[in-house]
């Protein structure tokens with residue numbers, strides 16, 4: 083049964099430009115040479131043009147009567163069709179407007195009552211068209227497992243079977259059909275039946291089914307033949323004149339032939355087919371081997387255990403550049419797809435750029451889910467379509483996506499990344515699944531984020547100036563507790579103990595434009611959604627609840643965007659040790675807590691699993707992740723970035739026009755120089771950590787004068803519009819101040835005394851600029867005067883948005899404790915609230931759902947999933963109320979003890 087044909091050598095007997103030699107006969111050109119040499123000896127160009135001209139003409143004046151109307155024939159298309167026939171070893175080629183148009187033309191050969199036997203793992207579009215002709219054309223369609231030729235036999239009827247439709251390898255499971263064996267079986271049992279092969283996955287370079295008994299072959303030329311995703315086209319090849327005539331008649335009748343411009347582009351694309359394919363499939367082999375070695379079920383004919391590999395090797399000359407793999411969990415796969423950067427999320431394949439997709443959600447979504455399940459198409463399947471990028475970059479990007487999604491994790495013992503299997507009973511993985519995947523909305527998540535001081539650059543940072551900022555030791559905390567009553571509630575303990583709940587179904591879901599997998603929130607807020615929230619769930623909140631309403635709007639906005647379509651039912655409680663609305667970034671720390679909680683509940687982020695403990699606690703050579711698990715920096719930067727993006731979205735809802743500095747500090751912690759992207763003054767946008775800031779001592783004084791950042795920022799914006807020269811010169815000066823401060827902080831030559839003196843001078847200077855911008859307040863000037871007066875002589879500036887709120891005073895190292903006490907007393911006397919703070923601490927934190935590792939006892943690393951939140955709440959009586967223990971205890975906490983209480987709950991994992 084095995085054909086004697088060598089798949090690597092195309093057979094063709096069409097005229098080709100093979101040079102004649104009187105001295106010795108030449109071998110036929112090989113494939114890539116055929117691709118590159120577009121020449122039809124029967125259709126020589128009158129000027130000898132190197133590239134086939136585009137005959138952009140609908141009509142022809144009948145010269146030679148070859149062409150009259152481009153629907154029926156066009157010289158550019160003739161060149162293309164000759165070329166396609168040549169590289170496909172075919173007598174005839176026809177080109178139409180898409181791959182589906184090609185199938186449509188082929189299916190029109192059928193008559194009502196005819197029967198088709200088709201594969202059961204077909205492209206969704208093929209399936210859709212077959213369903214259509216079944217219901218509208220009276221054609222009977224049998225879907226069978228074509229990977230087993232024997233399963234085709236019972237369906238072959240000597241007269242009724244009119245067509246067999248095969249794909250090999252199939253898309254997306256890469257199943258192999260023995261085209262040669264099935265063609266032979268069909269010809270023996272139903273001689274009139276036509277064997278049709280969709281060859282798109284292979285292209286004529288790797289597989290030429292006409293050589294194996296097929297009657298008609300079609301390709302979506304949108305894929306490999308053109309190679310650049312810049313056109314749609316379909317090609318049909320065959321050897322039989324009668325079939326060609328019938329299909330040419332259809333094309334002429336319905337008018338779906340390929341347009342001249344697209345013919346030109348396709349012709350150009352085919353020249354590099356072999357070159358592209360060689361690179362793409364070499365990289366595919368590397369990617370498939372990488373995934374396979376991690377333990378993911380991977381589908382690629384180049385893998386040693388791929389079913390049907392020998393058949394494929396016999397029929398085809400390569401394995402192509404599409405592969406797929408399973409993670410074991412649909413949401414996990416969605417996160418992998420969403421986390422990829424270089425791999426573009428897109429349907430289709432065959433392009434020079436690499437693509438990633440989930441067939442069940444994208445290309446095969448048109449197949450009924452039950453049918454998908456019946457046909458064994460895993461919902462978690464990820465398809466990779468490999469392009470020509472550098473394989474190292476592609477694998478690196480994929481690895482990052484797998485790590486970010488939690489599909490692989492570093493194993494300290496093996497010193498390598500290993501797959502996290504969501505569905506095994508392994509104790510560790512079961513806990514991870516419970517926490518991060520399966521029931522994330524059924525557990526409590528406790529999170530926190532710090533406030534900040536801006537030492538230099540507030541307001542100016544909105545307009546592109548670099549700000550110097552650091553986290554403070556005051557934080558906002560957020561707790562989600564599951565509800566099972568279809569309701570969503572928020573409790574803002576710091577804002578008049580505000581509590582509100584909504585029926586989830588009553589929320590304005592219709593106004594939500596869901597983000598596609600991996601799509602990021604746009605730079606601008608969705609005003610339709612904001613209006614719908616204000617007119618719906620928040621309509622009954624008046625001006626007196628302005629602050630809570632703003633926070634609820636930010637929360638609901640993210641909930642609706644992130645919970646579509648999960649619609650989890652839970653309560654979110656927020657409370658802070660930070661003064662709300664005092665310029666210390668309370669809104670950003672609230673936004674960060676809300677964003678983190680919502681991402682966790684919606685499984686859009688998950689914690690990496692805890693690594694296996696190494697043998698000794700003092701193992702200084704333990705890798706980073708292991709050390710992280712000992713307490714602190716455990717949350718990967720990519721997860722932090724994701725949180726930061728959503729915290730910025732919430733800040734936009736609360737603020738109008740935030741620069742992003744506050745949420746960046748709330749998420750990343752430490753001290754940093756932050757420049758807003760897309761604005762010019764601070765050079766290119768981004769953030770850089772600043773060393774040396776942490777050692778500084780600051781006094782924060784809350785004027786207790788309420789103010790609204792949104793209004794203050796808008797006020798500066800207005801001033802900039804009205805007095806651009808004044809504001810621009812202030813912005814330039816503040817930029818120099820920030821730069822000077824960074825230089826001073828990084829200068830090893832500068833003595834401590836000199837550094838503090840330099841910073842003090844810059845503080846005064848920056849404050850004066852803020853006065854000119856109109857954002858100071860008499861209370862702030864009083865605080866400045868009090869701290870500057872003898873005997874203190876300290877430098878103070880407003881921090882944050884100003885207009886009241888807080889002032890920050892730099893306290894030199896040698897400043898006497900007694901002087902500090904008396905200064906604080908003096909400020910308190912004036913009804914201000916002074917507070918000594920340390921800066922540069924941790925950013926966003928999540929209370930670890932893992933038990934502290936009992937090193938040396940691997941089995942003790944994971945708590946039973948039902949104990950992931952602390953079993954005992956220090957200092958709080960066990961609750962009788964229906965609220966969870968933790969929520970009750972949290973809501974009872976007040977003021978300064980909150981931080982201590984939260985710390986004592988367990989291990990916090992930080993960015």
Ligand SMILES: Nc1ncnc2c1ncn2[C@@H]1O[C@H](COP(=O)(O)OP(=O)(O)OP(=O)(O)O)[C@@H](O)[C@H]1O
Pocket residue numbers: 558574575576577628629630632633656657658661662663664665666667668669670672736737744789790791792881882883884
């Ligand atoms: N703990 C909290 N609970 C609920 N909402 C909060 C909380 N903290 C802040 N917010 C929201 O943020 C708003 C305060 O934001 P605003 O930007 O005016 O102050 P800030 O962030 O402290 O100041 P700055 O932006 O100058 O640092 C509040 O009105 C409320 O809507």
Ligand SMILES: C[C@@](O)(CCO)CC(=O)[O-]
Pocket residue numbers: 536539540541542543544665667737739740741742743744791795882883
């Ligand atoms: C006033 C401002 O510069 C800081 C608020 O803390 C606003 C911002 O940067 O978003």
